[in-house]
Amino acid sequence: MGSSIGANIKGLREQRGWSQARLAHEVCRASGVIGEPVGRQEVSRWETGRRTPREWLTFLAAALGVSVDALKTPQTAAEPPLPTLADFLPEGDPLSPLKARTGRRVGMVQxxxxxxxxxxLRLADDVLAGGDLIRPxxxxxxxxxKLYREGSHTSDVGRQLLIQIGELAQIVGWIASDAGQHSEAERIYRLGISAATQAEDRTLAGNIAGSLAYQLSNIGRESEGLTLAQAALNDAGADAPPKARALYLDRVAWAHTKAGGIENGQxxxxxxxxxxxxLSEDSEGAESPPWLYWVDAGxxxxxEARVFTEIRRPLRxxxxxxxxxxxxxATHTxxxxxxxxxxxxxxxxxxxAEEAAAVASRVIMLAADIPSERTAERVCFILRRxxxxADVPEVAELLAATAA
Incomplete structure (x- = not known):
């Protein structure tokens, strides 16, 4: 079993483009242990089968965004390295049309x-995690x-293609971010902002910019996230659909929350x-882009609940x-x-604490089979919290079970 675990660890590490030292750091971060008890040499021993992770297996799985069973199961064939957007797009401006278009005629049917x-793809993201969706x-x-650059089309069709590229970039960026590919997600989001801006769709550009702001706020770039979230709201203008403005304001709220401080909390x-x-200004007759289907009072x-949690207002x-x-x-696991x-x-x-431990047990159970960096990080966070x-029996039992 040790050799299959080692091969799986190496394969998953290389898919992410991580060095052995980076994986060692992520395992230590996932465990919440002070210091660096795991180093590059230890990871090398695991991958070559000279040593079995044993007590580090849970944290390895969390760091790599997979279940423990996935680490233990022999793989019939190694997956190819995870592609990046750069593998798929031309050098220079990816949205620049070719001087001589040799592709097919593109119309509204396409x-x-x-x-x-x-x-x-957007609906699939409701029920599948980033690790499952990133390749397709x-x-x-x-x-x-490629269709936009190489195809022959009218200016109106070209604009509609740019809008779809912008929408696609927003959801693909979200998927990449969920898979832990933050640099890749940022490149994709910026491609989408460019497409939406060229198409003069300010509502869509604001949505993509807000998505990037959300990521920045969550990865330690809070000041940039707040600036971009506010810009997304301002640039979309007062004419943006009510649902869109509600979404932009939601992201501004989160950016302020992550920025910290009493004033930002207010x-x-x-x-x-x-x-x-x-949102209250929205009505059944109001026109909204299809991608806003999920924005509602819930x-x-x-x-609101997440913000009050972050600013330590548990009674709310x-x-x-x-x-x-x-x-x-429940299907949105x-x-x-x-x-x-x-x-x-x-x-x-x-x-x-007792109820917190009971809910945490269910979170861990749900997250075990979800290839999502976000859920893996949240599991590590709640265990540290x-x-x-640790002196409460229910919590002690949970911590002992996860350590094993």
Missing amino acids: VDDLQQRVHG ALRELRSAV QAIRALGEAGQA ELRVM AVPLLREVLSEYD RELALYMSWLVVALADANE LREF
């Missing part, structure tokens, strides 16, 4: 077909850019109120999260696990 595939998503983006709460007001409650956060989770679609992880933190802040209650 645009409609692309639109359906984009929406299908990148292939779709490559094909769309700004976050204010932005949440404005988001709710914007999603605003989710963000816990009831909201319980309400959201009681109504949430990744989001369910993520939202439950915030409930764990809010319960811990409210000194409800619960160590403050």
Whole structure:
């Protein structure tokens, strides 16, 4: 079994483009242990089969975004290295049309077909994680850019193609981010912003910019995230559909929350109120782009609950999260696990350690088979948070089980 684990570790590490030293660092980060008890040489021993990870197996799986069973199971054939957007796009400006277009004539039939595939990918992301979707998503983006650059089309068809490329870049960037490919996601988002801007679709450009702002806020670039989230809101203008403005304001709220500080916390709460007001202006007859289908009062409650959790207001956060989770679609496993992880933190802040441990157990169970960097990080985070209650029997039992 040791040799198959070693081969799996090496294959997954290389798919991510990580060095052995980087994997060692990520394992230590996932474990929450102070210092660097695992180094490059230890990873080398695991990969060559000279040593079995044993007590580090859970943290290896979390760092690599896979289940423990996936690490143990022999693979019949190694997956090829994860492609990047650069593998699919030409040098220079990827949206620059070829001087001599040799491709087929492109009309609205092809645009409609692309639109359906984009929406299908968006729906798939509701139930599948980034690790499952990244390859087909990148292939779709490559094909769309190739169609625009090489095909022969009218200016109106070209604009519609750019809009679909922008929509596709937003969802592919989101998928790449969920898979832990943050640099790749940023490149994809910027491609999408360029496409939407060229198509003069300010609402779409604001959505893509807001998605990038959300990522920046979550990976330690809070100041950039806040600036970009605010710019996305401002640039979209007052004419943006109510649902779009609600979404932009949601992201501004989150960016303020991640920036920290009392004043930013107050700004976050204010932005949440404005988001709710914007959504209340939406009506059945109001026109909104199809990609806003998921923005509703429930999603605003989710963000409100997360904000109150982050600013340590558990009395507000816990009831909201319980309400959201009681109504949430169980087929959206990744989001369910993520939202439950915030409930764990809010319960811990409210000194409800026993219930926090029970919810954390379910989060870990759900996250075990989800190839999502975000869920893996949240599992590590809630386990570190619960160590403050290690003297509570339910928590001690959970920590012992995960350590084993």
